[in-house]
Amino acid sequence: MSIQTKLSGIIFGSVVLILALNQTLNLYATRDNLRQSSESNMEMVAMQIAVSVEQSRYSSNYVEYQIARNLRMAAVLISQKLDRDINNIGNAELKDLAAKLEISNISLLVKTEDDVVVAKSSDPKELGLSTKEWGYWYTAFLDLFEGRTVSVAQGQKMGNFWSGPFEYSSSNPEFIEKWGYYYDGRSNYIIDPYIRSTSVSDYVKIMSPNEIVEQTKGVNPGILEVTGFNPNTFGSVTMKPDGSDDVNIKLRNRPIKYGTYIYGNVERDRLAIADALNRGKPVTIDTVILGKRVLKSFIPVTQPDMGSYVISVVMDYSVISSVIKEQLLNNLSISLLLLVAFLLGSHVLAGFIIRPIQEILNKVNNVARGEFEPPLVVRSRDELGLLALRINAMTHNLMQHTNRLRQTLEENRAVKEHLESVINGTSDAIHTMDMDGRIISINRAFEELYGWSGAEVVGKAPYLIPAPALQQEEDRLNELKKGRAVPPLETARLKRGGSVVEVSVSTSVIRDEEGNPLSFIHVSRDMTERNRMEELLRRSEKLTTVGQLAAGVAHEIRNPLTTLRGFLQLQQEKKLLIPLHINLMLSELERINLIVSEFLILAKPQAVRFQQKDLRYILSDVISLLDSQAHLCGVQFESKLSEQPASVHCEENQLKQVFINIVKNAIEAMPVGGTILIEQYNDPDSVVIVITDEGEGISKEMLPKLGEPFFTNKETGTGLGLMISQRIIQAHKGSLEIKSEVGRGTEITIKIPSSGQAAPQESI
Numbered sequence: 001m002s003i004q005t006k007l008s009g010i011i012f013g014s015v016v017l018i019l020a021l022n023q024t025l026n027l028y029a030t031r032d033n034l035r036q037s038s039e040s041n042m043e044m045v046a047m048q049i050a051v052s053v054e055q056s057r058y059s060s061n062y063v064e065y066q067i068a069r070n071l072r073m074a075a076v077l078i079s080q081k082l083d084r085d086i087n088n089i090g091n092a093e094l095k096d097l098a099a100k101l102e103i104s105n106i107s108l109l110v111k112t113e114d115d116v117v118v119a120k121s122s123d124p125k126e127l128g129l130s131t132k133e134w135g136y137w138y139t140a141f142l143d144l145f146e147g148r149t150v151s152v153a154q155g156q157k158m159g160n161f162w163s164g165p166f167e168y169s170s171s172n173p174e175f176i177e178k179w180g181y182y183y184d185g186r187s188n189y190i191i192d193p194y195i196r197s198t199s200v201s202d203y204v205k206i207m208s209p210n211e212i213v214e215q216t217k218g219v220n221p222g223i224l225e226v227t228g229f230n231p232n233t234f235g236s237v238t239m240k241p242d243g244s245d246d247v248n249i250k251l252r253n254r255p256i257k258y259g260t261y262i263y264g265n266v267e268r269d270r271l272a273i274a275d276a277l278n279r280g281k282p283v284t285i286d287t288v289i290l291g292k293r294v295l296k297s298f299i300p301v302t303q304p305d306m307g308s309y310v311i312s313v314v315m316d317y318s319v320i321s322s323v324i325k326e327q328l329l330n331n332l333s334i335s336l337l338l339l340v341a342f343l344l345g346s347h348v349l350a351g352f353i354i355r356p357i358q359e360i361l362n363k364v365n366n367v368a369r370g371e372f373e374p375p376l377v378v379r380s381r382d383e384l385g386l387l388a389l390r391i392n393a394m395t396h397n398l399m400q401h402t403n404r405l406r407q408t409l410e411e412n413r414a415v416k417e418h419l420e421s422v423i424n425g426t427s428d429a430i431h432t433m434d435m436d437g438r439i440i441s442i443n444r445a446f447e448e449l450y451g452w453s454g455a456e457v458v459g460k461a462p463y464l465i466p467a468p469a470l471q472q473e474e475d476r477l478n479e480l481k482k483g484r485a486v487p488p489l490e491t492a493r494l495k496r497g498g499s500v501v502e503v504s505v506s507t508s509v510i511r512d513e514e515g516n517p518l519s520f521i522h523v524s525r526d527m528t529e530r531n532r533m534e535e536l537l538r539r540s541e542k543l544t545t546v547g548q549l550a551a552g553v554a555h556e557i558r559n560p561l562t563t564l565r566g567f568l569q570l571q572q573e574k575k576l577l578i579p580l581h582i583n584l585m586l587s588e589l590e591r592i593n594l595i596v597s598e599f600l601i602l603a604k605p606q607a608v609r610f611q612q613k614d615l616r617y618i619l620s621d622v623i624s625l626l627d628s629q630a631h632l633c634g635v636q637f638e639s640k641l642s643e644q645p646a647s648v649h650c651e652e653n654q655l656k657q658v659f660i661n662i663v664k665n666a667i668e669a670m671p672v673g674g675t676i677l678i679e680q681y682n683d684p685d686s687v688v689i690v691i692t693d694e695g696e697g698i699s700k701e702m703l704p705k706l707g708e709p710f711f712t713n714k715e716t717g718t719g720l721g722l723m724i725s726q727r728i729i730q731a732h733k734g735s736l737e738i739k740s741e742v743g744r745g746t747e748i749t750i751k752i753p754s755s756g757q758a759a760p761q762e763s764i
Contacts (some may be wrong), residue, residue: 016339026331038295038320039284041220042313046282046299049212049226049311064178067195068156068163071180074101074193075161079184086110086119086189095122104177104196108189109141116141119189135252137164144183144190154252160184167250209258222319224294227264227312228257231277235270263289263296263314273310276300286317293317360388367395429503429524432510437461440519449503449526451496464493466500480509481517490527490731502527612755615646615655615687619678622659626667634673635666641680646687649755654728661721662691662748669695669746682754686734689750698740706738 081097082089086108094106107121109131116138118129131138136152140162143150150162163180179194213226233239234255238247243261248254268285276283276298284297295315302308375392429446433439439457447453452462465473469491476486488506495501503524510519568585571577623637630637666676674694681688698706706722729736734752 026327035295035320038222038315039282039297042223042284042295042297042315043282043299045216045220045223045226046297046301046311046313049209049216049228064163064165065156067178068158068161068180071103071163071178071193071195072158072161072182074103075180075182075191077101078106078191078193079182079187082187082191084187086187089120091120091122091124091127094120098122098193101193103193105194107192107194109181109192110189111141111145116145116190118192140164141181141190144181147185165252167252213259222316223313224292224316225260225263225312225314227259227261227314229269229273229298229310229312230255230257231273231308231310234273235266239266241266257309259312263292263294265289269296269298269312272296272298276310277308289314293321295320360391364391367398429526431457431522431524433461433520433522435517435519446524449495449501449524450493462496466492466494476507477520480507480520490531493524502531610649610651612647613650613652613655615648615650615689615752616641616680618650618652618655619659619680619689622656622663623678626660626663629664630667630676633667633670635670636673636675637678638675639678639680641678642682644682646680646682647755648687648732648752650732650752651728655732658725658728658750659689659691661725665721666691666693666695666746669693669697683751686751686753689752690747691750692745692747694745697742697744697746698738699742703738703740 078097078101082093089108094108098104098106105121105123105126107118107123107126109116110119115130115132117131118126121127131141136154140150140152140155143152144160144162150157152162155165156163161180161182163178166176166178177194177196179192182191182193183189209228216226217223227243230253233245233248233253234243236245236248236255239245239255241264243256243264245255265287268287272283272285277300280300282297282299284295286293286295288294289296294317297313297315299311299313300308301311375395426443427445429443429449431439431442431446438459438461442452442454442457450462450464456462472489472491476489479486486507488504490502490504492500493503493505504527505525506523508521509517510521512518619639619641623639627637663676663678670676670693676694677690677692679690679692726736729750729752732752734750737749737751738746739749740746
């Protein structure tokens, strides 16, 4: 396929894509606009119906009021005709009186202990009816019997009279009736004249919103159904799927206030009704009902007399679909005509563009083969002409750079050979590893230190790291991957035969141009001999410290021994065992045992084993051990330890040696006595110990030399104590800082990383 055909195809495809996107966006925009318009239309229809219902209700209220007045007049006449005692009235008398007054029936209601019932009636079906479950009707009856103004909002209230709204009869549910209730306090019953006739039912049906709903559907062909929901009873257990209810049959409590309920799903509609009432705004759902896609909108309505209810409007989605299809066909017809015209034009345009590009392509192919001459001939000054000029400049530069690269390659080869000779000649073992732990290269020192040859380990992952150190090594490599600096680590590694060698390992990471890690370089130095010498120095200093502590320990033990001897002599003289003395002697023996145990732990060489410990308890042990020596020198200890755990990962015996060395130096620095302050507090990432004395201090000239081997300002000192202490703190990844002024004492600050885990709790 030629470039011209490809270019014209690209242009044509781009136009097709743009038109397709435009058609899609128009389609979605049209659909959304039509849907919003439909939702607004449904809401408007619902509000029109609600207003019409409210207006018809005003007319209905007027008619009800006139009928209520007539019923009150009838009730007053009845009260004049009947005896004041209901026991003297018969049902036949009520029937004759109803005929004379031209009303349907008369009932008399009496109050019992917990109900109001129909005791006498011209209609036998009314006799014995209970009104306790009639809601606000029952409340109105109680108000009348108590001589109060009726408190319910429904119906019409007049003097000693209340008339309920139009409602289906309890005794004859097929009739809609209008009742009136009169009680003037002179009789023991409520007079209930009421009208039951087809004229009342026909009037209620005429004033019903159903007529308004049908007229609205006739004007809007797209509206399939309008329904007025009673949120209090809709979805109850007694309601049927079609919205009818055998229990809630009254006008006031029917689930469907007006309209039909054909396009419905009870559970889904119940949730939508509750959502619309809670939000106070319409809720619209897009669904399929009876095999037809519809939009169903639930609009909350609040009216003064009817309270809050919901009107549902169901619209056929085909109204929206037909408009979308018509617009889509029109747009597709126009797009096809534009595509045909553009296809022809793009093919002609591509031909003019391709010719100079073809020449440039041939030149690029020659450069790719290493042919930099001759340069392109520039015939125009447009973008393609500028491109040809830049290609000529690029070709010239490439030719120069190619020559320089050849020269640089030769220089790099010589440098590589030199570096390889240096690496192979160094005494430190060097090996590189990829990100999966396989060795890439090693030097001769690696073969001598670990015992593996290059052929045995290159491309493999030998077992160099002991199992206990695997997690530590993984953490170090992860820190390097994140770009953080990792200090050299003194640790153990395994030789080929499985023996352990102590080494100092320095690790760095090699990254690509984008900063991604490619491999690691490990430099190992044999530390066996150096560690052995340092251990000898530590033991020497430790024994020196033990010898100096001996006098204090002996003095500390002498006191409990004197106590023991006194108690034993007392008991020998009295020839009687005293339990109190026995307990005191056991306590003193326990004290001697504790002092000797601490002394032996300090004096006895032990294997280095790091454990989780609380520095507060280590400091307390050191203070207890040196307390007697301090008293001999007139020195007092003041300790301020934090209440929070100070957990560190440490070798307890080594840290005790550090604290003993520093505290012992502080005691010796105060020949006339004084106070040594030992403070401990927690930083976010470390535990801090500050030891301050009131001694003679150290001059500025001597401070930089502290910690050097055999440098000391004491006549009998070796200068190794502080050096060993610094090494121990460094091995714990901590720091030791000394501040001092002549005549003002010395302050030593030690920071040890916190382990982040509380050590087992003990009493300090």
